[in-house]
Amino acid sequence: MTAPAPALSVEGLRVAVGPPGRGRAVVGDVAFAIPPGGRLAIVGESGSGKSMTALAVAGLLPRGARQTAGQIALGGRIVDPAGPGMARIRGREIAMIFQDPMSALNPVMTVGAQLVEAIRAHSAMSPRAARARAAEMLAAVQIPRPAERLDAWPHEFSGGMRQRVMIAMALTHRPKLLIADEPTTALDVTTQLQILRLIDGLCREEGSALMLITHDLGIVEGFCDSVVVLYGGRMMEAGPVAAVLGRPRHPYTRGLMATIPPLDRDVDWLDPIPGEPVATPAADAPGCPFAPRCGLAEARCRTVTPAWRPAGSKVAASCHLLAPSPAGGGLS
Amino acid sequence: MGSGASRQERGQALARAAARRLFDLAVVMVGVATVVFLLLRAVPGDPVLILGGLDTLDRDVIARARAEMGLDRSLVEQYLIWLGNMVSGDLGRSLRSGVPVTDLILRAMPPTFQLGIMALVIGMVISVPLGVAAARRAGSPADLGITVFAILGISTPPFVIALGLVYLFAVEFRLLPVAGYVAFADDPAGNLRAMAMPALTLGLVTGGVLVRMMRRSVIDELGEDYVRTARAKGVGETAVVYRHAVRNAAIPYVTILGLEAGVMLSGAVITETIFAIPGLGRLMIDNINARDYPVVQGTVLVVALVYVLINAGVDGMYRLLDPRVRAGAAR
Numbered sequence: 001m002t003a004p005a006p007a008l009s010v011e012g013l014r015v016a017v018g019p020p021g022r023g024r025a026v027v028g029d030v031a032f033a034i035p036p037g038g039r040l041a042i043v044g045e046s047g048s049g050k051s052m053t054a055l056a057v058a059g060l061l062p063r064g065a066r067q068t069a070g071q072i073a074l075g076g077r078i079v080d081p082a083g084p085g086m087a088r089i090r091g092r093e094i095a096m097i098f099q100d101p102m103s104a105l106n107p108v109m110t111v112g113a114q115l116v117e118a119i120r121a122h123s124a125m126s127p128r129a130a131r132a133r134a135a136e137m138l139a140a141v142q143i144p145r146p147a148e149r150l151d152a153w154p155h156e157f158s159g160g161m162r163q164r165v166m167i168a169m170a171l172t173h174r175p176k177l178l179i180a181d182e183p184t185t186a187l188d189v190t191t192q193l194q195i196l197r198l199i200d201g202l203c204r205e206e207g208s209a210l211m212l213i214t215h216d217l218g219i220v221e222g223f224c225d226s227v228v229v230l231y232g233g234r235m236m237e238a239g240p241v242a243a244v245l246g247r248p249r250h251p252y253t254r255g256l257m258a259t260i261p262p263l264d265r266d267v268d269w270l271d272p273i274p275g276e277p278v279a280t281p282a283a284d285a286p287g288c289p290f291a292p293r294c295g296l297a298e299a300r301c302r303t304v305t306p307a308w309r310p311a312g313s314k315v316a317a318s319c320h321l322l323a324p325s326p327a328g329g330g331l332s
Numbered sequence: 333m334g335s336g337a338s339r340q341e342r343g344q345a346l347a348r349a350a351a352r353r354l355f356d357l358a359v360v361m362v363g364v365a366t367v368v369f370l371l372l373r374a375v376p377g378d379p380v381l382i383l384g385g386l387d388t389l390d391r392d393v394i395a396r397a398r399a400e401m402g403l404d405r406s407l408v409e410q411y412l413i414w415l416g417n418m419v420s421g422d423l424g425r426s427l428r429s430g431v432p433v434t435d436l437i438l439r440a441m442p443p444t445f446q447l448g449i450m451a452l453v454i455g456m457v458i459s460v461p462l463g464v465a466a467a468r469r470a471g472s473p474a475d476l477g478i479t480v481f482a483i484l485g486i487s488t489p490p491f492v493i494a495l496g497l498v499y500l501f502a503v504e505f506r507l508l509p510v511a512g513y514v515a516f517a518d519d520p521a522g523n524l525r526a527m528a529m530p531a532l533t534l535g536l537v538t539g540g541v542l543v544r545m546m547r548r549s550v551i552d553e554l555g556e557d558y559v560r561t562a563r564a565k566g567v568g569e570t571a572v573v574y575r576h577a578v579r580n581a582a583i584p585y586v587t588i589l590g591l592e593a594g595v596m597l598s599g600a601v602i603t604e605t606i607f608a609i610p611g612l613g614r615l616m617i618d619n620i621n622a623r624d625y626p627v628v629q630g631t632v633l634v635v636a637l638v639y640v641l642i643n644a645g646v647d648g649m650y651r652l653l654d655p656r657v658r659a660g661a662a663r
């Protein structure tokens with residue numbers, strides 16, 4: 001039996017910033033796959049490389065950052081995100097919404113013009129038809145009086161409404177994959193849940209896979225089925241949400257869970273993560289990136305990069321303590 | 333947020349902006365008039381003596397001339413009379429020729445305005461494509477080349493550019509006249525030939541400034557989130573640059589364009605002198621040397637008025653380019 005090709009598969013992804021040759025790796029050896037219609041969460045503290053991973057997949061890395069290794073495939077087809085052909089794929093097969101809706105829309109174009117632009121980027125629709133479709137899209141993201149609102153300017157919309165517009169634009173062409181980079185972080189709490197429900201519902205309707213970046217484990221539990229935990233640009237642990245959050249193996253994941261209100265689980269290791277995340281070594285440096293802050297670190301943690309190894313059914317992690325060790329006392 | 337209410341609000345915002353503009357205009361004009369009046373009288377040199385020559389006039393003649401020119405009255409009286417006349421549009425007569433100052437100014441305006449507009453158009457035609465091209469390839473050899481060109485344009489004194497152009501086009505290739513002026517109405521082709529080098533002189537200087545501005549703004553805008561959104565939608569790179577980045581970059585660009593339009597007026601002094609163009613710059617210089625107060629005063633006032641109008645024009649452009657300004661929202 002052959003499984004359908006994943007909506008997205010990422011292998012050995014590396015991203016570096018700075019001048020070529022003297023750059024610093026900010027993402028190293030990230031690999032994951034999202035099945036069609038699947039929901040993957042990427043979690044990690046600020047600076048852990050979540051956005052860089054997402055932007056690399058979409059080919060939207062900022063100036064000064066570049067993908068230095070790795071293979072990305074959409075629906076089983078290998079793509080070059082930085083290549084010239086990516087413009088035809090973005091917005092049609094893969095779409096993205098961002099953290100800050102206040103700056104994500106062009107301030108000198110009407111909301112309608114920006115929606116129409118998204119529609120016509122991948123279809124030969126007439127301007128008039130595209131406008132009608134744009135109104136439908138605004139209605140789909142529950143903006144009242146959509147036809148009227150097409151002529152509004154972004155500054156006339158609240159943050160929540162702008163994020164709705166972003167969602168409408170992103171889902172116009174029923175992409176196979178929607179990447180949402182902390183879509184609700186900039187919004188107030190009541191709006192957050194509405195926006196997440198909207199994304200959730202529309203992705204379900206359109207059959208789009210979702211890659212949701214967040215540092216809120218509550219959101220991961222509520223909306224995703226698998227999770228990748230990043231630290232210092234590297235994968236710490238990955239697997240089904242229930243397994244990873246239900247019984248975290250990796251010291252970093254455990255620490256991350258301790259930073260949110262305790263869940264009713266037998267997590268017996270509840271020290272908040274000490275130390276500053278800014279002290280992270282480059283994502284291609286030898287050793288475990290978490291070693292400077294890990295309460296269980298050993299000498300080898302600083303010099304030998306822990307291998308990525310299975311840590312239970314469908315779960316994998318990278319920590320020396322998960323290896324069957326002659327000294328005993330592993331974490332699993 | 334109904335559109336009816338907001339349209340009414342926008343109308344009110346526009347009216348408020350216009351009223352403030354008019355008030356500013358009045359304040360600026362009275363201020364300029366006062367400063368010019370005082371400065372001219374602080375400069376040593378009696379106009380009557382300069383006009384007549386020291387030896388030839390006897391005391392009676394001098395006294396009569398002073399009375400005719402109103403120079404025998406107190407400074408305060410002279411000031412009030414002049415202000416009053418200014419308000420009624422009467423800028424007085426030239427001390428030397430007796431010609432109404434308004435006539436002199438009206439005659440000098442077309443060449444200066446033509447020169448300024450041609451130079452600005454040249455500056456824009458140079459700066460938009462070059463600035464955008466440099467921004468798109470920031471850091472490349474092409475960008476470096478454009479930057480060097482722009483800095484040369486900015487830092488070379490206009491008279492050096494003028495002499496270079498004269499050498500090239502008038503001496504070497506004999507394509508254009510060295511200097512001189514014909515009115516457009518009299519001889520359109522001759523007028524354009526005469527204005528080509530002066531306009532290019534000013535246009536290159538201004539173009540250099542504007543290229544730098546356009547390059548910087550487009551680079552900044554290309555790093556903005558909304559540009560990333562446009563790319564995420566699959567919009568082609570050319571449309572991303574022109575439809576999104578350049579349209580936003582036009583807002584700071586217009587500010588500098590307005591400043592440059594003002595600079596044109598002072599740049600015209602040198603350029604008009606080099607190329608013998610009878611414009612406002614020449615009118616002012618010639619009459620400062622002759623202490624012809626009314627002409628200098630009038631010219632400075634008109635130049636100040638043009639500055640204020642340019643500013644109003646820039647504000648108008650903001651309204652056109654930026655919906656947030658139209659709405660009267662914070663900028």
Ligand SMILES: Nc1ncnc2c1ncn2[C@@H]1O[C@H](COP(=O)(O)OP(=O)(O)OP(=O)(O)O)[C@@H](O)[C@H]1O
Pocket residue numbers: 017018026044045046047048049050051052053062063064065215
């Ligand atoms: N434009 C950039 N140029 C150079 N380095 C960058 C740039 N943007 C981010 N970085 C660096 O890349 C690393 C990963 O950043 P990234 O934005 O992916 O983190 P993140 O996990 O998304 O964090 P956050 O939760 O704050 O969004 C950080 O060390 C950051 O300093």
Ligand code: SF4
Pocket residue numbers: 250251252288289290291292294295296297298301306318319320321
């Ligand atoms: S490898 Fe070492 S430092 Fe890294 S998480 Fe495991 S124990 Fe801690």
Ligand SMILES: [Mg+2]
Pocket residue numbers: 050051052181182
């Ligand atoms: Mg981020």
